[in-house]
Amino acid sequence: GESVGLHLPTLSVQEGDNSIINCAYSNSASDYFIWYKQESGKGPQFIIDIRSNMDKRQGQRVTVLLNKTVKHLSLQIAATQPGDSAVYFCAENRVFGNEKLTFGTGTRLTIIP
Amino acid sequence: DTGVSQDPRHKITKRGQNVTFRCDPISEHNRLYWYRQTLGQGPEFLTYFQNEAQLEKSRLLSDRFSAERPKGSFSTLEIQRTEQGDSAMYLCASSFDRFTDTQYFGPGTRLTVL
Numbered sequence: 072g073e074s075v076g077l078h079l080p081t082l083s084v085q086e087g088d089n090s091i092i093n094c095a096y097s098n099s100a101s102d103y104f105i106w107y108k109q110e111s112g113k114g115p116q117f118i119i120d121i122r123s124n125m126d127k128r129q130g131q132r133v134t135v136l137l138n139k140t141v142k143h144l145s146l147q148i149a150a151t152q153p154g155d156s157a158v159y160f161c162a163e164n165r166v167f168g169n170e171k172l173t174f175g176t177g178t179r180l181t182i183i184p
Numbered sequence: 185d186t187g188v189s190q191d192p193r194h195k196i197t198k199r200g201q202n203v204t205f206r207c208d209p210i211s212e213h214n215r216l217y218w219y220r221q222t223l224g225q226g227p228e229f230l231t232y233f234q235n236e237a238q239l240e241k242s243r244l245l246s247d248r249f250s251a252e253r254p255k256g257s258f259s260t261l262e263i264q265r266t267e268q269g270d271s272a273m274y275l276c277a278s279s280f281d282r283f284t285d286t287q288y289f290g291p292g293t294r295l296t297v298l
Contacts, residue, residue: 105286105287112291113291114289114290117286117288160227162226170215170240171242172229174226177224177225177226
């Protein structure tokens with residue numbers, strides 16, 4: 072069935088290094104993609120989004136890349152900090168009647184001091 | 185705090201009891217969503233409202249679950265005759281009414297059914 076999945080369940084990165092979290096999606100009709108960060112005991116927090124008519128979008132220390140050819144999404148976090156430790160989810164939304172977000176399982180990012 | 189709020193934050197109940205959760209969305213947002221999240225998994229969609237109208241319900245929402253948004257502002261999610269499998273984090277989110285409008289999540293209500 073349709074799904075949004077992540078390649079790696081866990082990722083450990085040295086503080087100050089860059090991190091890349093990957094996500095694959097299976098539905099080529101997906102139009103809108105979002106990255107959320109979730110800390111323990113809290114709800115998902117919006118990080119950055121990208122529409123299907125874009126390949127790249129940058130925020131503060133974060134960049135999202137979208138490759139529609141291979142249906143792949145990535146989140147790059149520059150100069151990681153201890154506060155970046157969390158679970159990161161990619162989610163997709165689709166146009167024309169499907170309003171819900173479909174989330175992947177998530178990747179746990181651990182920043183090593 | 186002008187974000188999404190949920191009450192209670194934690195609820196422990198015995199199997200067979202009824203529970204009700206409340207969500208207060210961001211005040212200008214037309215849409216309100218309920219999701220369920222189990223340990224180690226991403227949130228799963230349950231239902232959503234456009235103002236007071238409930239427009240979509242997931243197959244996850246059995247007949248023991250009911251959600252309301254009577255005045256198009258806050259929403260309640262009730263679970264009747266709770267089962268141990270209902271133990272999860274129940275998340276509420278709100279947004280404006282375009283599909284690309286960001287859904288902002290509340291802190292969630294963690295339900296434990298004993």
